[in-house]
Every structure is written in structure tokens, then in C-alpha cells.
Amino acid sequence: MKVLVTGGAGYIGSHTCLALLAQGHEVVVFDNFSNSKPEVLRRLEQISGTAIACVEGDVCDHSALHQVFSAHNFDAVIHFAGLKAVGESTANPLKYYEVNVCGSRILTEVMLAHQVHCVVFSSSATVYGTPKSVPINESFALYPANPYGHTKAMVETILRDTAAAHTALSAVLLRYFNPAGAHPSGLIGEDPKGIPNNLMPFIAQVAVGKREHLAVFGDDYPTCDGTGVRDYIHVMDLAEGHVAALEQLSRQPGSHVYNLGTGCGYSVLQMLQAFEKACGKTIPYQVQARRDGDIAEYWADPGKAERELGWRAERDVAQMAADTWRWQSNNPEGF
Ligand code: NAD
Ligand code: UDP
Numbered sequence: 001m002k003v004l005v006t007g008g009a010g011y012i013g014s015h016t017c018l019a020l021l022a023q024g025h026e027v028v029v030f031d032n033f034s035n036s037k038p039e040v041l042r043r044l045e046q047i048s049g050t051a052i053a054c055v056e057g058d059v060c061d062h063s064a065l066h067q068v069f070s071a072h073n074f075d076a077v078i079h080f081a082g083l084k085a086v087g088e089s090t091a092n093p094l095k096y097y098e099v100n101v102c103g104s105r106i107l108t109e110v111m112l113a114h115q116v117h118c119v120v121f122s123s124s125a126t127v128y129g130t131p132k133s134v135p136i137n138e139s140f141a142l143y144p145a146n147p148y149g150h151t152k153a154m155v156e157t158i159l160r161d162t163a164a165a166h167t168a169l170s171a172v173l174l175r176y177f178n179p180a181g182a183h184p185s186g187l188i189g190e191d192p193k194g195i196p197n198n199l200m201p202f203i204a205q206v207a208v209g210k211r212e213h214l215a216v217f218g219d220d221y222p223t224c225d226g227t228g229v230r231d232y233i234h235v236m237d238l239a240e241g242h243v244a245a246l247e248q249l250s251r252q253p254g255s256h257v258y259n260l261g262t263g264c265g266y267s268v269l270q271m272l273q274a275f276e277k278a279c280g281k282t283i284p285y286q287v288q289a290r291r292d293g294d295i296a297e298y299w300a301d302p303g304k305a306e307r308e309l310g311w312r313a314e315r316d317v318a319q320m321a322a323d324t325w326r327w328q329s330n331n332p333e334g335f
Contacts, residue, residue: 007080177261189327218290229297261300
């Protein structure tokens with residue numbers, strides 16, 4: 001298949017490009033580099049030995065999208081492009097509704113105008129809010145608790161309604177749990193701007209000496225060791241989940257939603273220990289107050305993806321830590 005990958009220079013998009021190329025698909029990246037660098041494309045070419053077409057553009061720009069759809073005959077789109085910082089979404093919600101919701105609406109309209117009928121969308125476990133129980137399955141009600149989560153739930157609705165109205169359209173909505181890790185080459189990985197919001201890139205920056213210590217946000221949760229528990233999934237497993245979803249789209253039109261997680265939860269301190277093993281260093285940490293809006297624990301029920309997509313996460317937290325460390329230690333300043 002020839003696949004347009006919006007946000008393909010970003011963390012998950014870049015790893016997914018490699019998974020697509022490994023399965024013989026062709027990719028065209030569309031990215032405005034607001035949260036990534038063109039160097040990513042060079043690294044992808046180095047790893048894959050394949051030239052990668054890339055168009056610099058914004059998903060909110062109708063005419064830029066029309067141009068790229070006119071220049072290529074796409075079979076499908078994987079839509080990663082968007083903004084993802086929960087705190088920033090609370091401070092600047094209109095920016096998030098514009099890029100995440102309007103950008104997705106415009107992209108869907110342009111896809112239909114060019115008779116491209118398959119889309120895989122990056123949703124998030126954040127749409128569930130505080131779940132009534134764990135593990136979380138796809139039938140749970142959605143209670144997003146911040147503007148970022150609302151934008152993901154809204155785009156899911158837009159795609160579901162559009163697939164119902166245009167029966168040729170197939171949409172797969174993938175709810176990611178906590179992506180972590182990097183490609184085993186150590187050439188690409190997560191490269192956050194400024195202070196990392198997420199646990200794994202923060203630990204990696206402490207390990208490489210860029211930050212003094214990890215702040216552990218609360219150790220008084222009702223969990224195994226008092227720290228927050230999440231379902232960390234290796235980014236290459238996540239990437240391969242997209243390829244499985246694309247292949248399912250061609251077999252089954254309509255809209256479909258899947259959790260992409262491992263089904264296992266790990267605490268902050270367990271992740272820290274896994275990282276210490278991988279890098280062979282002690283990583284200093286200080287326990288601080290809980291972070292506003294955090295939930296004690298959640299993990300996925302990934303059974304539906306396994307049954308219907310034939311996909312299951314294979315890599316464990318030791319591999320996530322080892323691959324993150326290889327990327328971070330080889331590229332202390334990122335790309
Ligand atoms: P990322 O920021 O690394 O990648 C997003 C890419 O999209 C970047 O390359 C950025 O430059 C590009 N982009 C942003 N706005 C754009 C626009 N208007 N037009 C074109 N390109 C634009 O993020 P990521 O971690 O790779 O996440 C990818 C997707 O997955 C996002 O939609 C995110 O919300 C979703 N997601 C991420 C996580 C996570 O923890 N990383 C979890 C759940 C869902
Ligand atoms: N966390 C932490 N210190 C940090 C970043 C995160 O203790 O610097 C904790 C956070 O409270 C949560 C877990 O690590 O329990 C995962 O947080 P992250 O922001 O990576 O993902 P989230 O699940 O919030 O999307």
C-alpha cells in the first residue's frame with residue numbers, strides 16, 4: 001500500500017514508517033516539523049536503506065493537503081499529526097481544538113475528495129478518564145478529563161460519523177496506552193522539546209546527566225508501591241499495531257476501535273529500576289506531591305486487538321529501557 005503518514009517525523013510516526021517499510025509498504029511523510037526535525041527523515045533512510053518522500057505542510061492547510069493527495073495515489077492515511085501536551089491543552093485549548101480537531105476534519109474531507117477511503121487515527125487511553133475498573137476494554141464509557149482528551153474523543157466521533165455516512169470509508173481508532181522505548185538501532189527515539197512531560201524520557205535525561213533527579217509524583221497511591229501504575233508499550237510494538245490495523249482495514253470496512261497496550265501495569269519505581277538495570281547507574285529521585293489530574297493505576301485489556309488484528313505486544317519493559325538508553329546515550333542532545 002502507499003500510505004500518507006501525517007506527523008511521520010514525530011516519535012510514534014517515525015517508528016511506524018519503519019514498520020510500514022519493513023512490510024513492503026510505501027510511505028510519504030506529511031509534517032510541519034512543529035515538534036520534530038527533518039534529521040529524522042535522514043535517520044529513517046539510513047536505517048531502512050530507502051529514500052523517503054516528505055512534504056512539509058500543516059494538516060490545517062487545505063491546499064497543501066490537496067496538493068499532496070493530487071501528487072500521489074494513496075491507499076490509506078495514518079494520522080499522527082497533532083499536539084499532545086495535556087498541560088498545554090488546558091492553558092491553550094483553542095490551539096488544541098484547531099490543530100487536533102479542525103486538522104483531522106480537514107484531512108478527512110480532503111481524503112474523501114480524493115477517494116482515499118482508509119484512515120488509521122492516533123487516539124489515546126486518555127479518552128477513558130478515570131476508569132471504573134481495570135483492565136480497560138473498548139466498551140468502557142469515555143470521560144476525557146482535559147482539552148487534549150476531549151480533542152481525541154471528538155476526532156473519534158467525527159471519523160465514526162463520517163464512516164457511517166460514507167460507507168466506502170474505513171476508520172481504525174487506536175487508543176494507545178503509554179508508548180516507551182526506541183528503535184533498536186539507537187538512531188531514532190523520543191526527542192521532547194524542553195522539559196519532558198512523560199516519565200521515560202525524563203528518566204533517560206537524568207541517566208544521561210541532563211537533569212539532576214527524577215521527581216516521582218506521589219508515593220501514596222493505593223498501588224503495589226504507592227507510585228502510579230501504567231501500561232507501557234514498546235513503540236515498535238505500537239508501530240507494528242498500525243500495520244496490522246491497516247491490513248485489517250482492507251478486509252473490514254466501517255469504523256473500529258482498539259486498545260494498543262500490553263495488558264500489564266508497571267509502577268514509576270518499577271520503571272526506574274528497569275532503567276537502572278539497562279544503564280548500569282543509580283538514578284536519583286525525590287518523591288514529590290501528586291501531579292494534578294493523575295490517576296492511580298490503569299492498564300489495557302488488549303484482547304480485542306489480538307482477536308481481530310492478530311496483533312499482540314511482544315517486547316517487555318527491560319527492552320523498552322535498553323532501547324531508550326541506547327537512543328539517549330548515543331544522542332544526548334536528541335536529533
Ligand atoms: P510527536 O509530537 O512526536 O509527533 C507528532 C508529529 O506531528 C510531529 O512530528 C509534529 O511536528 C507533527 N505535527 C504537529 N502538528 C502538526 C500539524 N498541524 N501539521 C502537520 N504536522 C504536525 O507525538 P507522538 O508522541 O509521536 O504522537 C503521535 C500521535 O499519537 C499524536 O496525535 C498524539 O496525540 C498521539 N498519542 C501520543 C501518545 C504519547 O504518549 N506519545 C499517547 C497517546 C496518543
Ligand atoms: N511521572 C512521574 N514523574 C515524572 C513524569 C511522570 O512520577 O516526571 C509519573 C506520573 O505521575 C504517572 C506515570 O509516571 O504515574 C506516567 O506518567 P506520564 O506522564 O509518562 O504518562 P501519563 O500516564 O500521565 O499519560
